Each structure stands twice: as structure tokens, then as C-alpha cells.
């Protein structure tokens with residue numbers, strides 16, 4: 001993996017667009033950052049390498065949003081979860097394809113990176129979701 | 133407990149909380165300032181007040197930033213340094229902390245601290261969006277997570293870890309609405325039953341309409357001075373004897389615990405140590421019930437009960453007005469209302485009334501020591517203060 005790409009959230013989402021879930025690993029202390037960040041909060045190093053992370057996630061907690069912001073109103077009600085990935089990394093996301101009464105803490109779902117792109121001016125990131 | 137106070141409160145004011153059609157932020161704040169001045173007749177505001185610290189969250193509501201200087205002007209204090217602190221719903225708790233820094237530094241002997249938010253002229257969708265700005269944009273807002281959603285995520289985790297029930301959570305709303313019915317300045321002054329809560333529609337499962345704080349207009353303020361100057365202004369000051377403020381990751385998802393707030397624990401520990409007070413010595417508290425579940429977490433994080441036992445504590449009735457430790461006698465954010473920037477100093481306003489025996493129908497008998505806990509967002513800011521009555 002090239003080390004040219006900056007360790008930024010913008011780059012994280014560029015990888016998402018390419019179908020890859022990538023974290024930054026600190027070369028000095030080994031801490032893995034998801035999302036990547038340009039300054040290690042543990043040892044202040046600015047040297048990182050990219051690390052591919054598996055999209056297999058365990059559901060830590062969830063909710064179902066009924067009152068949504070404008071942009072999401074056509075989706076409501078929709079389920080949101082926080083997932084634990086490998087290396088104790090965590091990430092939140094929308095859950096699709098699970099009936100809401102069957103959501104259960106501990107269930108395993110997989111990150112789906114083929115989801116929708118946004119059309120707004122900023123940010124032009126691509127949204128992911130979790131599916132069975 | 134007998135430590136020298138950090139600062140003393142010599143006056144406090146609060147607008148009626150509710151829907152104020154036709155008023156702007158600055159006009160609401162003038163109402164609070166006017167009450168604070170009238171409660172402290174010996175104060176000469178223009179001469180004595182040397183700085184203003186304002187908690188205010190959103191310029192989107194009125195298309196108006198630069199709030200602190202505007203409010204200094206509308207409070208009749210133009211000329212003094214005026215600074216805004218922004219920490220979402222914890223903005224005026226953080227402003228209070230800044231006011232304490234100012235007095236303790238010796239740069240200002242008397243300061244005014246307050247907060248304000250005007251929200252009800254916007255649609256719920258707009259307000260939901262503005263409030264969400266206090267959460268992480270790239271991983272929370274961008275993925276459709278709302279504020280009620282963040283607290284719902286914590287509630288689900290707590291229910292799973294400790295067996296806390298939706299009914300227990302609902303009891304916080306019943307209690308706080310009862311207290312709100314005794315507060316003439318509360319937004320909603322009506323009692324409700326557990327069925328009212330349980331049968332209300334979901335906002336973010338497991339949280340329902342009656343688990344949510346209100347979208348409210350309101351302003352609040354207090355006037356602080358050095359303890360040695362307090363008697364010059366009033367014979368009934370209230371002393372701040374402990375102060376703690378802490379931060380946490382902006383993203384809820386990054387935290388170790390999803391069912392407690394680390395920032396509250398850090399801020400509480402600092403405030404308790406400074407005041408030399410233990411949780412058992414607190415006579416009453418105003419805590420940040422932006423959602424009913426948040427009050428249950430606050431009980432635990434502030435040490436009023438053990439982790440996981442917050443649901444049982446509210447069920448026991450001990451946090452009611454006549455209980456062992458009354459919590460949110462003002463009605464809390466749930467019934468008094470939650471004009472976000474105003475909430476921190478509105479909590480202080482309630483404790484000021486209680487500790488000077490002016491809380492009328494909701495007066496806690498023999499209250500000596502009070503505590504306030506104000507949080508910002510999903511807990512990336514927490515501010516805890518401990519108060520003691522004069523005698």
C-alpha cells in the first residue's frame with residue numbers, strides 16, 4: 001500500500017468509494033486509528049501506514065430513528081448501530097436488511113461498501129451501511 | 133466542606149421558559165438580566181460588572197452570531213469584555229466555569245454569566261438538524277444519527293448491560309413533570325402518568341416523545357463575585373465550593389463505555405475533591421436530563437447510586453422532592469424546558485433559589501449543599517458545580 005495518501009477523513013472516504021475499509025496504524029506506538037488521523041493522540045507521531053480492516057462487525061448497541069433530519073426523512077424509521085470490528089475498532093452506521101424487531105446486541109453484520117454516493121457539494125463522501 | 137468558596141453568587145435571573153413568539157434572543161436575555169439586577173439592589177451593574185460570559189449554541193436559529201457583545205449591550209453593559217463559550221447544551225455551564233476563572237484570576241471582581249437560546253420559531257426538522265451539529269459530523273450526522281438517537285444508543289446499551297427497563301426510564305419523566313407542575317417558570321406545568329410516557333410515539337427507540345426534553349425559548353444568568361466581597365452586595369449569597377469540567381471524544385462510538393459518561397465522572401471527581409464533599413452529602417441536584425435516560429446515567433456517574441442501579445433509584449422515589457436526594461426540582465430539562473445555551477445557568481438559578489429558601493412550592497427543606505451537572509452534546513463536555521448556602 002502506498003503511503004502517499006494523507007491520513008485524513010477525506011482519504012478514509014476515498015477508500016470507502018473504492019470499496020476498502022482502511023485504518024491508519026501509528027509506526028511509532030502501533031496504535032490503530034479509525035478514522036485515520038494525522039497526529040497520533042497517544043505518542044504524537046505523524047508517521048502511519050494504512051491497514052486494511054475487515055468489514056465484519058458485531059453490534060454493540062442500536063436504535064431506530066423515527067424523527068429524522070430533513071435529509072433522512074424519506075428513510076425513517078431507520079436503524080442505526082455501533083459496531084465493533086477487529087482490533088477493537090468501532091464505527092457507527094445505518095443497518096439495512098434486518099427487521100427492526102430482530103435487532104439484537106451481539107449479532108454479526110457486514111459492512112456494505114456499495115451503498116449510495118452523496119450528491120451534495122460538500123462533502124462528496126460515499127455512505128456505507130451494515131447488512132446481514 | 134468548610135473550605136473557602138471559589139466564588140459567591142449574589143444574584144440570579146431567569147426568563148419564563150416556553151414559547152416566546154416575537155421575541156429575539158437579546159430581548160429574552162434582557163428579561164433574565166433584569167431579574168438578576170433586581171434581586172441584588174446593592175449592585176450597580178454599569179459600575180460593578182467587569183465581564184460577561186455567555187453560553188449560546190447556535191447562530192442558525194436567528195442568523196445571528198457574535199452573541200456575547202450583543203447581549204452585553206441589551207443588558208445595559210455595553211463596553212465590558214463579553215465572551216461567548218460554545219459547548220453545545222453545556223455552553224452556559226462552561227461559561228460559569230469561565231466566570232470563575234475570571235474572578236479567581238483577579239482580573240474581574242464581579243462578573244455576569246448567562247446563557248440563552250431561542251428555538252421554537254424553527255420547525256422540528258430544522259431544530260433536529262441544528263442540534264445534531266453538536267455531534268460528530270463525519271461519522272454520526274453524516275450517517276443520519278440524531279441527538280435523541282445518540283442517547284437512545286446509550287439507553288439500549290444500559291438496558292442490555294443492567295436490565296434497565298423502559299418503564300424505569302419513563303419514571304424520570306413522571307417525576308420531572310410533577311416537579312415542573314410546581315414551577316411557575318417551567319415550559320410544561322402539567323403532571324403526567326407513566327401511561328402518558330409509555331403510550332407516546334417513538335422518537336428514537338427506546339426513547340419516546342415524553343422521554344425527550346422540550347424545544348424551548350429561554351434565558352438565564354447569575355452574578356458572581358469574590359467570597360470576601362459577597363457581603364457588600366447581599367446577606368444571602370450562595371457559594372460555589374467545587375468546580376469540575378471535562379471533555380471526551382466527540383464521537384460516541386469512540387468511547388470505551390456506551391452506558392456511562394466518562395466526562396461526568398472526571399468533572400464530578402474534581403468538583404467533589406475541591407469541595408471536600410462526598411456524594412452522600414449532596415442535599416439536592418439539578419442534572420442534565422436532556423433525555424430521561426440521561427438522568428439515570430447521571431445518578432450513577434455522580435455517585436448517587438452504584439453503576440447499573442439508576443433505574444432502581446428513580447423507582448424508589450428517593451429523587452422526588454421529599455426524597456433522600458431530590459433531583460431536578462425545577463422540572464429539569466424535561467418539563468422546565470431546554471433552551472440549550474440557557475440550561476447550565478438555569479440549573480444554577482434553581483439551586484440559588486433553593487439555597488436561599490426562595491423555591492416556594494418546591495422548596496427542599498434544610499437544603500445546604502447542591503450540585504449541578506450540565507453536559508454538552510452526547511457527553512463530550514461535562515461541567516459539575518457544587519454549591520453551599522451561606523448559613
Ligand SMILES: CC(C)(COP(=O)(O)OP(=O)(O)OC[C@H]1O[C@@H](n2cnc3c(N)ncnc32)[C@H](O)[C@@H]1OP(=O)(O)O)[C@@H](O)C(=O)NCCC(=O)NCCS
Nearest residue numbers: 067221256263279280335341342344345346347422470509
Ligand atoms: C421530541 C420532539 C422531536 C417532538 O417534536 P414534534 O414531533 O415536532 O412535536 P410537536 O412540536 O409537533 O408537538 C406535538 C405535541 O407534543 C408536545 N410535545 C412536543 N415535544 C414534547 C416533549 N419533548 N415532551 C412532551 N411533549 C412534547 C407538544 O406540546 C404538542 O402538544 P399539543 O399537541 O398538545 O400542542 C422534539 O421536542 C425534540 O426534538 N426534543 C428533543 C430536543 C433535543 O434533542 N434537545 C437537545 C438535547 S441534547
Ligand SMILES: [Zn+2]
Nearest residue numbers: 026029040043
Ligand atoms: Zn502513536
